[in-house]
Amino acid sequence: MENSGRTASGDDVIARTGALLELDLLDCPICRHPLASPIYQCVEGHIICSSCRTMNERCPSCFSFIGNTRSRIMERLVETVFFPCRNAKHGCTEKLSRGKELVDHEKECDGFVCHCPVPFCDYAGFDKNLYDHFTVSHKANYSSSFRTGQYVDVDVPVHMKETMLILQEHNYGPLVILQAFKGPDGLYVTANLLAAPFAPRGWKFGYDLICWRGDVEFTDTIDEMNRIQRVSFKTPGVKSMFIAYPFLDESLVVKMEIRIRELRYEDEEEDDDGEEDEE
Numbered sequence: 294m295e296n297s298g299r300t301a302s303g304d305d306v307i308a309r310t311g312a313l314l315e316l317d318l319l320d321c322p323i324c325r326h327p328l329a330s331p332i333y334q335c336v337e338g339h340i341i342c343s344s345c346r347t348m349n350e351r352c353p354s355c356f357s358f359i360g361n362t363r364s365r366i367m368e369r370l371v372e373t374v375f376f377p378c379r380n381a382k383h384g385c386t387e388k389l390s391r392g393k394e395l396v397d398h399e400k401e402c403d404g405f406v407c408h409c410p411v412p413f414c415d416y417a418g419f420d421k422n423l424y425d426h427f428t429v430s431h432k433a434n435y436s437s438s439f440r441t442g443q444y445v446d447v448d449v450p451v452h453m454k455e456t457m458l459i460l461q462e463h464n465y466g467p468l469v470i471l472q473a474f475k476g477p478d479g480l481y482v483t484a485n486l487l488a489a490p491f492a493p494r495g496w497k498f499g500y501d502l503i504c505w506r507g508d509v510e511f512t513d514t515i516d517e518m519n520r521i522q523r524v525s526f527k528t529p530g531v532k533s534m535f536i537a538y539p540f541l542d543e544s545l546v547v548k549m550e551i552r553i554r555e556l557r558y559e560d561e562e563e564d565d566d567g568e569e570d571e572e
C-alpha cells in the first residue's frame with residue numbers, strides 16, 4: 294500500500310510503507326494492553342502506558358524514575374499502524390488504527406458473529422456464513438423445516454435435562470433454536486433467533502407456541518424473539534413457556550405446534566393487533 298502526500302515545496306511524495314512483524318511491540322510491556330497516546334518513558338527509554346504510569350513512580354523494568362517524558366516516536370508509530378479487525382478470520386476486511394475507532398468497530402462487528410448450534414461443531418462466522426455452513430453441513434441431519442406464518446408440529450424431547458431443536462425456514466428464512474429445560478418445578482420452553490441473514494436487522498420475528506396436556510392448553514406468544522449469537526444452556530427467564538411437572542405425563546416427548554411470525558418495524562404503527570395479516 295502506498296500513501297501519497299505532498300512536501301512543503303509542493304512535490305508529490307509517496308510515503309514508504311512496510312510490515313511490522315512483532316505487533317506485541319505496540320502493547321504496553323507492563324499491562325500488555327494496546328498502547329495509545331500519551332505514552333511515557335523512563336530515563337532509560339523503557340516505555341509505559343499512561344495508566345501504568347499513574348500506578349508506578351518508578352519504571353517496573355529498571356526502577357529508574359519516570360517523569361513526564363513522552364515517547365513521541367512510539368505515539369507516532371502507534372497512530373500509523375493499522376490493525377485488521379479481530380473478525381478478519383470471519384471475513385471482515387476493516388483495518389483501523391488502534392484506539393477508539395477500532396474498539397468501536399470490533400464491538401459492532403462482534404455482534405454479527407454467530408456460533409454453530411450443532412453440538413461439537415466449533416464453527417463461528419458472520420450470520421450469513423453461519424447460515425450457509427449450517428445449510429451445507431448440518432441441515433439434513435439437524436433441522437426441521439417451517440414456513441413463516443404457518444404452524445408446524447414439533448416433538449420436544451423431555452427426558453433430558455435440556456434439549457434443543459433447530460428449525461430452519463424452508464426458503465432462506467431464519468434459523469430458530471427451540472429449547473426445553475427442566476427446572477425445579479416444571480419444563481421451560483423457549484425459542485430464539487440465531488441467524489436471519491436475509492432479513493434486514495430492522496425486521497423482527499415473533500412466535501406462537503401451543504401444546505395440550507389433557508384438557509389444558511399451554512400457549513406462549515412472543516412478539517419479538519431474542520436474537521442470539523450462540524446457544525446458551527442457561528434456563529430462560531421471562532420469554533419462555535412453563536409447563537408444571539404434574540402436567541407432563543410419562544411420555545418422552547411433548548407434542549407442540551410453533552408458528553414463527555415475521556414482523557417489520559414499520560408495521561408497528563397499525564392499530565389492529567395484526568390478527569388478519571397472518572396466514
Ligand SMILES: [Zn+2]
Pocket residue numbers: 321322323324325326341342343344345346
Ligand atoms: Zn500499561
Ligand SMILES: [Zn+2]
Pocket residue numbers: 335336337338339352353354355356357
Ligand atoms: Zn526503565
Ligand SMILES: [Zn+2]
Pocket residue numbers: 378379380381385386387398399402
Ligand atoms: Zn470487523
Ligand SMILES: [Zn+2]
Pocket residue numbers: 409410411414415416426427430431
Ligand atoms: Zn457446524
